Amino acid sequence: MASDGPTAGERFLRGLIPENPVYRQLLGMCPTLAVTGGMKTAMTMAGAVAFVLICANVLTSLIRNLLKPHLRILVFTLTIAAFVTIADRVLAYAMYDMSQELGPYIPLIIVNCVIICRCEVCASKQSVVVAASDAAGQSIGFAMALASIAAVREILGSGTFFGLRVMPEAWPNWGIMVMPPGAFLTLGLLLGLANWIGAVREKRSGAV
Amino acid sequence: MPDTKKVNYLAEAWLVLTLAVSFGAALAGVHLALNDGIQTNKRNETYDQIPRLIPGANKDRVEAGAFSVDVGGAVVERTFYRALAPDGKTTMGYMLRSSGMGYVDKIEVLIGVDVKVKNITGLYVLAQIETPGLGSRIRTKDFVSQFIAKSTTRAIFAMKTAQPPESNDIQAITSATISSQSVCSIVNRSVREFREYLDASIQRELALEHIPEMFPGVSREQIIDIPSGKQVVYKVLDADGRVIAWVGDGKRMGRWDRVELLVAVDADAQTITKVHVVDQRERYWKKVVKAGYLDSFVGKHAGKIVMVKPKIEPAEQQVQAVTKATITSMAICRIVNEVVRRLKRSVADVQGGAAVKER
Numbered sequence: 001m002a003s004d005g006p007t008a009g010e011r012f013l014r015g016l017i018p019e020n021p022v023y024r025q026l027l028g029m030c031p032t033l034a035v036t037g038g039m040k041t042a043m044t045m046a047g048a049v050a051f052v053l054i055c056a057n058v059l060t061s062l063i064r065n066l067l068k069p070h071l072r073i074l075v076f077t078l079t080i081a082a083f084v085t086i087a088d089r090v091l092a093y094a095m096y097d098m099s100q101e102l103g104p105y106i107p108l109i110i111v112n113c114v115i116i117c118r119c120e121v122c123a124s125k126q127s128v129v130v131a132a133s134d135a136a137g138q139s140i141g142f143a144m145a146l147a148s149i150a151a152v153r154e155i156l157g158s159g160t161f162f163g164l165r166v167m168p169e170a171w172p173n174w175g176i177m178v179m180p181p182g183a184f185l186t187l188g189l190l191l192g193l194a195n196w197i198g199a200v201r202e203k204r205s206g207a208v
Numbered sequence: 209m210p211d212t213k214k215v216n217y218l219a220e221a222w223l224v225l226t227l228a229v230s231f232g233a234a235l236a237g238v239h240l241a242l243n244d245g246i247q248t249n250k251r252n253e254t255y256d257q258i259p260r261l262i263p264g265a266n267k268d269r270v271e272a273g274a275f276s277v278d279v280g281g282a283v284v285e286r287t288f289y290r291a292l293a294p295d296g297k298t299t300m301g302y303m304l305r306s307s308g309m310g311y312v313d314k315i316e317v318l319i320g321v322d323v324k325v326k327n328i329t330g331l332y333v334l335a336q337i338e339t340p341g342l343g344s345r346i347r348t349k350d351f352v353s354q355f356i357a358k359s360t361t362r363a364i365f366a367m368k369t370a371q372p373p374e375s376n377d378i379q380a381i382t383s384a385t386i387s388s389q390s391v392c393s394i395v396n397r398s399v400r401e402f403r404e405y406l407d408a409s410i411q412r413e414l415a416l417e418h419i420p421e422m423f424p425g426v427s428r429e430q431i432i433d434i435p436s437g438k439q440v441v442y443k444v445l446d447a448d449g450r451v452i453a454w455v456g457d458g459k460r461m462g463r464w465d466r467v468e469l470l471v472a473v474d475a476d477a478q479t480i481t482k483v484h485v486v487d488q489r490e491r492y493w494k495k496v497v498k499a500g501y502l503d504s505f506v507g508k509h510a511g512k513i514v515m516v517k518p519k520i521e522p523a524e525q526q527v528q529a530v531t532k533a534t535i536t537s538m539a540i541c542r543i544v545n546e547v548v549r550r551l552k553r554s555v556a557d558v559q560g561g562a563a564v565k566e567r
Contacts, residue, residue: 066223074224082231086238093242096249104337 005126008133015137021114022145022187023194028114032146033183035105039162042150043143044098048091048106050139052083053115054132060123061131067124076119077110084109114142152186153177253334254305254318258291261320261330262301265291275405288402299323299413302406305334306398311386313337315346317394321360324414324487325403331355331395336387343387351388354378360399361465364392414486415442415457418470422484423453431455436554443558444472451475456551457486458543463535465489471547473510477555480508483544492533499530501537510548515541 006014021027031049035041056079060067067075088106091099099106109115118138123131154160157177159167176182218225255267269292276283289303301323307316315338320330331352338344345351358364358376366380366388380388412433420426423444432443442455454477459468468486473479483502490496504527505513515538516522518531529537 063223063227068220068223071220071224075227078224078227078231082235085235089238089242089246092249093245096246096253100253100335 005122005130008130011122011126011130011134012137015134015139015141016144017141019138020141020145020194021117021138022142023191025114025117027117028112028142029187030108031105031112032149032187033180035102036146036150036153036183036186037157037178038154038160039147039150040098041101042146044091044095044102045105046139046143046146048084048087049109049112049114049142050135051087052080052109052112053118053139053142054135055083056080056115057118057123057131057135058128060119061126061128064124064126072120072124073116076116076124079119080115081110114138148190149183149186152190153182157182254289254303257318257320257330257332258289258303261303261318261332262291263329265300266294269294269296275402277401277405286398286401286405301329302402304398304402306394307335308390308394308397310336310338310346310390311343311384312339315387315390315394317391317398319355319395319398321399321402325399325406326360326487328355328358328360328395328399331391333391338387339384342381343384345381345384346387346391351378351381351391355395360403363396365389366392411457412440414468415440415455415470418484418486419444419455422455422470422472422482426452434554434558436550436557439550441551441554453481454551454555456547456554458547458550459486460539460543460546462488462490462539463533464491467536467539467543469540469543469547471505471544471551473548473551473555477552478510480505480510480544480548482506483540488536490533490536492530492536495533496530496536496540499528501527501530501533501540504528505544510552512545513541513548 015021017024019025022029022032028049031045035045056076059079060076063075084107087109088099091102091106118131118134122134126134151161154162155166156174159165159171159173174182177186255270258265258267258270271290271292272287273290274285274287276285278284287305289305291300291303292298293300302321302325304319304321305316306319307314309315314335315333316335318330318332318334319328321327322329333347333352336344336346338346354371355364355378358378362376365377366385367377368380368385370379371377378388378392416428416431419431419442420428426444426446430445430447432445433440434443436456439456443451444453444455446452452475453472454475455470455472457468457470459466461467465488467488467490470482470484470486471480472482472484474481483505485502496502504522508525508527511525514526515529516526518529518534520528522528527537527541
């Protein structure tokens with residue numbers, strides 16, 4: 001397996017915006033829609049995904065020369081499942097209430113396409129440093145996406161941000177925003193906004 | 209060449225096998241290191257609910273217990289928690305831990321009930337993975353607060369429309385009727401199981417609470433339990449340790465609900481000395497009290513007593529039914545006869561039969 005490809009810095013930066021897992025790759029939609037009703041749950045999920053993604057990428061990169069092509073997906077899944085179980089147990093130990101609130105969505109990180117995608121695209125082909133940078137960039141990008149959606153939903157739906165009141169008492173909470181339709185609406189609008197900004201920037205750079 | 213193929217499979221899968229074993233060991237280590245803390249968190253979550261589900265209770269004064277029930281041939285253990293008053297003896301209420309199937313998966317709940325297990329005092333959903341935004345709303349305060357003060361003597365159902373406060377039913381969550389009804393079913397079943405289990409011990413607790421009212425000046429220490437088959441009779445002693453009465457409890461359906469009484473006979477089990485009400489919800493109970501129906505048993509010989517119609521003058525071993533409360537009167541009469549029969553048998557067992565010979 002070759003180690004050619006983007007450098008560690010490039011991988012990191014790409015994960016933030018140009019290859020943002022949610023807004024550009026449309027991956028990891030399950031937690032994006034399910035746990036963005038509030039900032040606390042969204043950031044806990046982002047943290048858990050970051051832990052699993054970084055660990056899985058680093059380990060996969062370390063064993064990349066031993067991987068058999070037809071067994072690689074099995075190895076990725078095994079690796080991801082192990083780290084997800086650890087994350088789940090640590091949350092239940094250290095943040096029990098949050099663990100209860102997130103319910104099945106922490107175990108469901110196992111099937112989060114962002115992680116298996118990064119193992120396949122980067123970690124199984126590049127060095128540990130590049131794989132770790134890639135995981136860090138993608139994790140931050142994923143956290144930014146979750147934070148943007150959760151912020152809109154929590155502020156409009158509950159009038160709070162991280163549980164603290166930011167809207168006036170008279171604010172009529174938009175109940176739909178904390179419900180599943182609110183997640184789809186917010187994601188759709190923010191996705192459209194991201195595309196529009198991308199298109200405008202592309203147009204400007206083309207004009208130059 | 210099957211053998212060679214096997215060797216090849218192993219050669220190819222060695223990495224997967226090694227990783228599986230390594231991850232297994234790592235997860236075992238994580239489990240060993242964190243499991244105690246996780247169990248403590250779970251325990252704390254349960255105990256933290258005690259003051260919310262049992263009004264006035266303190267989570268530091270709790271006794272945990274368990275009982276077994278037969279579910280479709282399988283023996284299942286149920287856990288309950290008894291909240292104690294500051295004196296450390298009196299029960300303030302119970303919290304039951306139970307579970308059952310919801311729409312998606314198992315729902316685990318904590319149910320607070322009063323000391324007589326007659327009313328629900330609170331409900332908390334410990335664990336559920338119902339549909340987010342729909343069934344998951346069974347955790348919300350709006351839903352669980354509907355169960356507070358509901359009677360446990362009748363089943364609770366989840367209805368699609370808003371229920372009046374006097375109804376024993378609750379309003380289901382819109383688009384989550386199955387989850388809502390599942391919670392009702394878990395509550396109904398759990399409380400029934402617990403009532404059946406506790407019947408004997410609740411009776412004892414109630415008896416110990418009411419006997420001093422029947423015999424002023426008698427303390428709990430002067431009341432001795434005597435097992436009588438599956439039930440218990442109580443020997444009441446005076447300050448010098450002499451038997452002053454034998455008391456037994458009995459219950460039976462009246463016209464509207466269960467009537468529970470304590471009946472006392474004298475030390476020789478020859479005369480009925482007191483009939484005391486433990487619990488009743490009869491509509492015309494005031495008529496029963498006003499007519500002095502309970503007192504009409506006092507002084508009668510501890511043998512069979514017959515109830516006669518309201519207009520018939522009662523003979524020596526007869527009592528007169530109360531107008532408009534005939535069914536209640538009949539239930540009381542039957543309870544007294546049952547308890548007296550049991551008391552005589554128990555006293556005979558204890559005293560070798562000498563004390564209960566007919567005069």
